Amino acid sequence: MSAVIDSHGQAHDHHGGGYGGIMRWITTTNHKDIGTLYLWFSFIMFMTGGAMAMVIRAELFEPGLQFVNPDFFNQLTTMHGLIMVFGAIMPAFVGFANWQIPMMIGAPDMAFARMNNWSFWLLPFAASMLMLSFFMPGGAPGVGWTLYAPLTVQMGMGMDLTIFAIHLLGMSSIMGSINIITTILNMRAPGMTLMRMPLFCWTWLITAYMLLAAMPVFAGAVTMTLTDRHFGTSFFNAAGGGDPVLYQHIFWFFGHPEVYIIALPAFGVISQVIPAFSRKPLFGYASMVYATSAIAILSFMVWAHHMYTVGMPVTGQLFFMYATMLIAAPTGVKVFNWVATMWRGSLSFETPMLFACGFLFLFTLGGFTGLVLALVPVDIQLQDTYYVVAHFHYVMVAGALFSAFAGIYFWLPKWTGRMYDETLGKWHFWLSMIFFNMIFFVQHFLGLAGMPRRIPDYPLMFETWNKISSIGAFGFGLTQLLFLYIVLKAIRSGEKAPQRPWEGADSIDWTMIPTPAPYHTFETPPVIK
Amino acid sequence: MEAAHAEGAFTGQAHDLSLLLKRNCSISPSGLWRVFVLIALVTLGIGAGFACFGAWLILPFAGVELLVLAAAFLVVGRHATDCERIEFAAGRVRVEVRDSERTAVHEFDLSRAQVVLGEGGGGIRVWLRARDAQLEIGRHLDEQSRAGLATELRRRLHGKWDGERKT
Numbered sequence: 001m002s003a004v005i006d007s008h009g010q011a012h013d014h015h016g017g018g019y020g021g022i023m024r025w026i027t028t029t030n031h032k033d034i035g036t037l038y039l040w041f042s043f044i045m046f047m048t049g050g051a052m053a054m055v056i057r058a059e060l061f062e063p064g065l066q067f068v069n070p071d072f073f074n075q076l077t078t079m080h081g082l083i084m085v086f087g088a089i090m091p092a093f094v095g096f097a098n099w100q101i102p103m104m105i106g107a108p109d110m111a112f113a114r115m116n117n118w119s120f121w122l123l124p125f126a127a128s129m130l131m132l133s134f135f136m137p138g139g140a141p142g143v144g145w146t147l148y149a150p151l152t153v154q155m156g157m158g159m160d161l162t163i164f165a166i167h168l169l170g171m172s173s174i175m176g177s178i179n180i181i182t183t184i185l186n187m188r189a190p191g192m193t194l195m196r197m198p199l200f201c202w203t204w205l206i207t208a209y210m211l212l213a214a215m216p217v218f219a220g221a222v223t224m225t226l227t228d229r230h231f232g233t234s235f236f237n238a239a240g241g242g243d244p245v246l247y248q249h250i251f252w253f254f255g256h257p258e259v260y261i262i263a264l265p266a267f268g269v270i271s272q273v274i275p276a277f278s279r280k281p282l283f284g285y286a287s288m289v290y291a292t293s294a295i296a297i298l299s300f301m302v303w304a305h306h307m308y309t310v311g312m313p314v315t316g317q318l319f320f321m322y323a324t325m326l327i328a329a330p331t332g333v334k335v336f337n338w339v340a341t342m343w344r345g346s347l348s349f350e351t352p353m354l355f356a357c358g359f360l361f362l363f364t365l366g367g368f369t370g371l372v373l374a375l376v377p378v379d380i381q382l383q384d385t386y387y388v389v390a391h392f393h394y395v396m397v398a399g400a401l402f403s404a405f406a407g408i409y410f411w412l413p414k415w416t417g418r419m420y421d422e423t424l425g426k427w428h429f430w431l432s433m434i435f436f437n438m439i440f441f442v443q444h445f446l447g448l449a450g451m452p453r454r455i456p457d458y459p460l461m462f463e464t465w466n467k468i469s470s471i472g473a474f475g476f477g478l479t480q481l482l483f484l485y486i487v488l489k490a491i492r493s494g495e496k497a498p499q500r501p502w503e504g505a506d507s508i509d510w511t512m513i514p515t516p517a518p519y520h521t522f523e524t525p526p527v528i529k
Numbered sequence: 530m531e532a533a534h535a536e537g538a539f540t541g542q543a544h545d546l547s548l549l550l551k552r553n554c555s556i557s558p559s560g561l562w563r564v565f566v567l568i569a570l571v572t573l574g575i576g577a578g579f580a581c582f583g584a585w586l587i588l589p590f591a592g593v594e595l596l597v598l599a600a601a602f603l604v605v606g607r608h609a610t611d612c613e614r615i616e617f618a619a620g621r622v623r624v625e626v627r628d629s630e631r632t633a634v635h636e637f638d639l640s641r642a643q644v645v646l647g648e649g650g651g652g653i654r655v656w657l658r659a660r661d662a663q664l665e666i667g668r669h670l671d672e673q674s675r676a677g678l679a680t681e682l683r684r685r686l687h688g689k690w691d692g693e694r695k696t
Contacts, residue, residue, distance in 0.1 A: 112604075174597065213568075216591040
């Protein structure tokens with residue numbers, strides 16, 4: 001006799017505690033509900049952070065001060081960064097993880113369903129605290145998303161709210177990571193060995209490890225900032241014998257892995273999308289797993305490339321320069337494998353594939369400018385210029401956001417049972433692609449010409465590129481309203497999706513689960529042959 | 530949220546049976562322990578490294594995180610090897626029940642053993658009963674599979690439906 005059965009079917013009959021309406025969403029422990037909550041929360045934060053970017057770009061449309069004072073401008077750049085990184089991009093990928101990981105490994109839900117609920121519901125409170133900091137005396141912190149000391153010691157109450165918000169966000173991330181690690185390690189269906197998992201699950205497993213390693217560092221950093229502010233310590237306050245450079249080391253020890261905490265799940269999404277639309281298995285699966293692990297390990301060894309200009313021994317500069325350039329090797333393996341997957345594949349270019357190709361092209365450009373910035377002599381010239389702004393937006397927006405769009409278009413039929421409007425989806429892609437490059441490609445020129453970041457005013461010589469960048473930003477912002485319309489239209493009146501709308505999609509979430517995915521899936525775990 | 534896995538084989542004569550009902554745990558408790566040690570070494574190593582440079586407040590956060598992780602792994606790991614092994618041999622029904630670190634063996638006379646179906650908090654429940662002793666079995670299975678288990682055991686035991694319902 002051989003059977004695979006769920007021992008706790010009764011435990012999740014009423015994920016929302018039997019409630020309807022809003023209480024269903026507050027009390028739900030269903031991984032699909034929570035995934036949906038994460039994704040909508042992420043979109044709201046994306047629009048909030050995006051609105052701040054619009055004000056920033058409006059101010060920078062021409063030289064002089066037009067709309068906001070310099071202090072408020074700094075607050076906007078700070079909150080834009082914090083909200084986009086911690087409120088928009090990270091929760092988006094946690095949303096994907098919640099929806100997809102159980103369905104991809106044959107598990108009925110996440111390992112700790114109630115903790116999963118709590119992980120999500122910390123986020124709105126954290127986001128509220130971040131936003132409320134604008135209304136505190138002195139406003140929100142205007143120190144940049146890196147929260148460098150000693151400026152942080154001088155900020156008003158908004159800084160304290162931000163610190164507590166970061167603690168809440170960190171708690172959420174840690175609980176989410178524990179849930180993901182436990183789910184993937186312990187709840188895979190019989191036959192679903194680690195090396196047979198879809199790569200998206202692998203990237204999330206490694207990301208969750210990275211979060212566990214990095215989050216206490218950031219929590220410690222902001223707590224030391226808090227004690228410096230209110231409890232008389234001098235960790236980072238030079239006036240009391242502290243060392244502000246120590247803060248930079250601590251922050252970037254967290255901050256650089258954070259880039260990959262965002263990028264690796266994006267790689268996972270792309271690794272699902274490209275094979276599906278190439279109608280070929282992913283090229284070099286094992287090498288992708290090893291490359292992902294190598295990137296994760298190396299990401300903890302390169303933090304000081306953000307700090308060449310604060311002073312360090314030449315040997316230190318050389319070490320961090322070469323270590324940073326080394327990351328190009330495993331990243332190159334991944335890019336090569338994605339391209340090799342497409343090579344001689346039966347390609348089609350529906351919207352998810354378009355965004356995946358956009359990702360591939362633009363993320364590679366972002367990686368390349370990262371290599372440029374890794375070079376000590378070059379970085380010393382470009383430190384804190386718009387070249388850096390352009391570089392990390394190519395990684396964050398074209399890398400993470402484009403892959404999130406690819407993932408949403410790819411899995412929307414599975415989640416909702418409805419197809420999106422393909423024509424509008426393609427419009428969304430092409431407009432995003434054009435406007436994105438309008439915003440950020442020209443910022444390379446601004447940086448090379450010497451325009452510093454985080455300034456509300458600039459010399460006349462920078463006006464033309466700034467105008468183009470700002471027009472691109474307004475276009476990009478409006479284009480995302482089109483995305484909202486496409487998603488809502490699909491949910492309300494989209495065509496009924498077939499079981500497998502993408503014929504090349506062969507993971508078990510497509511092959512073993514009906515479309516749309518029912519509320520409960522894999523109560524009886526499948527046996528993977 | 531757990532899933533269970535039943536495996537085993539009906540072997541030889543009609544009354545011979547060997548059946549293992551266990552949770553679906555894709556990592557062993559020792560495997561979880563190794564993962565924990567790895568994460569703990571890295572996390573504490575990072576915290577200790579920064580403490581050496583004066584930033585000691587990272588260590589308490591690392592410690593709290595590891596406590597939560599340990600608790601989570603403990604919850605998962607302590608029941609990872611829970612199982613029921615049901616064997617028919619030499620005129621006896623032998624049921625070995627492993628629950629956390631405890632293992633209990635129950636034996637029933639094959640000629641007197643009955644399979645009893647009842648309703649409980651989790652839907653259909655199954656008992657193995659002989660005279661004044663009874664033992665619930667199939668606790669790791671879902672309702673449908675428990676019913677299937679009861680039917681199969683009855684067929685093996687007596688080849689008939691005893692019709693008894695327990696409430």
